[in-house]
Amino acid sequence: MLKVAVVGASGYTGVELLRLLHGHPEVTVSCVTSEQNAGRPVAEIFPTLRGRYAQQLENLEPVRVAEKADLIFTALPHKAAMEVVPTFLKLGKRVVDLSADYRFNDAAVYESWYEPHLNPELLGQAVYGLPEVRRAEIVPAQLVGNPGCYPTCTILGLQPLVRQGVIDPTTVIVDAKSGVSGAGRGAKVDNLYCEVNEGFKPYGVGGVHRHLPEIEQELSLLAGEQVMISFTPHLVPMDRGILATSYARLAADLSPADLVRLFGEFYAGEPFVRVLPQGSFPSTAHVRGANFCDIGVTVDTRTGRVIVVSAIDNLVKGAAGQAVQNMNLMCGFPETMGLDGLALFP
Template sequence: MDVAIVGGSGYGGVELIRFLYHHPHVDQIKVVSHSKANERFSDIYPHMKDHVDLTMESMSVEAISQYVDVVFFATPANVSSKWMPELIKSGVKCIDLSGDFRLKDQEVYEEWYGYDAADAETLKEAVYGLTEENREAVKQAQLIANPGCYPTATLLGLMPAVHHKLIDLNSIIIDGKTGASGAGRSLSQNVHYSEMNENTKAYKLGAHKHIPEIEQWLSKTASEEVTVQFTPHIVPMTRGIMTTIYGNLSTDYSQQKMNDLYQDYYKNDPFVKVYTNNHYPQTKEVYGSNYCAIAVHVDERTNKLTVISVIDNLVKGASGQAIQNFNIMHGFDEKTGLELLPIFP
């Protein structure tokens, strides 16, 4: 298969290329970059020389629809929504790593993202690509809205408890921590070395655009409106996300029963690991991989559940999950091209 990556010069794009380069069902890879058109990819990423040494192209729906089977959008918000309707009409399958198609309510998108929402018809076609939860819908999709990084870690951490009605939905508090690569490759004072190094800071309290995405899927799962308290932090590391999730248990439940429930829930999901025996996952344990590692703690004294969920924000939180969905869309084993072990230390 031939694929195109729109926005290929950013961190999400280069991670897509790292995995797709080794994918047995991918032949040609085109890279589209508005800001870097006609430049050599290896001039931007010299470590790719002799592997992916191509010239980046400008965007053309006609050229893409004629020569590729699948398009990955690794672009900022408010880009893919402009190109997607034409691509969908041309029959090309699309996987969008931005947030343009994650929120089904156009008004909610415009409130949280500050841009005009995608057109209603294309938005209706988009399938939310939280793979482990929406696998059957992904199989039939032409347009995938790949989840955000924080929502991926958070929702995978919460789903077993929510599905089994073990947690008070009005009590959910999410403490999120991310590495600097989550801010993208563009220059920003927020991730300037002098301000990042030996420093940890909270940001966008009550205003992070992943909040409505988390609430949308929780509400769909629970069949009632759910709101959460989410506080993101940026920490001095390159990759990784850790979400520590708290909630009141709605019933008495032992530690062993909770461990068993989580392990059983994800027993058929190859990229979710559930840790027991008092081992709590670290971001280093999923570094560079498509795995999500989870551990749960039942505090019988306070009757609260704590869930620790970690992912690599650029892989399971973005490009890896996109390729996992690509595999499912085309009937491949979902592990294809993704079975790289984490890098440690």
């Protein structure tokens, strides 16, 4: 049994990791930390865990955590992660970091969107943990930067088009929508039930959301040239789910059927990407609680634009599920182990 620690377990990503790891036959959770709730049973914070998790939440003392675990999931805010990850690595532990701290190849990009990086030398060895893009690099990695939720959904939706060079990369517009759990569990008026319920709105309009450089980094690598996109996130009154509607001008003469075939072939064999039949498009409701990315694609023949719709559960394929998938790859477990749960519907 692999001993794993969940560092930063009082947020929604933390509890989702605990839910998924509970169903993983090769893993035991040996340490769970939370600064704000240290000393309390984790099942008191999250009553869903009652009767199944007896652990107490501990303070985050990196050396003690490392002593208890073989692999560590850091579900901390950015900056907090890079304060502890180097210790874990030095002590020989493997790390899947769910913050933004190890997602960028270029420290300058990180620093222009976030803040000064405390250990930029680690960026070279960290692997961007999107298995459907770079599975082979994840397997041997000691440090994986688990992708953001919007980037996961967007990159998987655009990858076949960009890799095959069938779109004009200067015309990409991504209109994305997220459920509220993406905003975290902090006590803010903006995220109160009555503020969010029965309303729909954009945020980060004008190319200012921090997931934008992450998306552009990966699309540029896939395209082999610098890609710059427009990206607008919106808030949907629901708990979970991200759906991205992506637009680009076709650079090739492809019919809807051609595109569905192209996507189907591209993702053949991927256990967690489902390309929908022509004329079908995804709903976040159909991936709720599951590790799938569902993708539908078509052409607006009147305007020559391809439209890709991709959907994930932001807490699963967009966070905790993908982290477990990365762990499976790193540890030689079957990639789908612990992740074969179907979506909860309704």
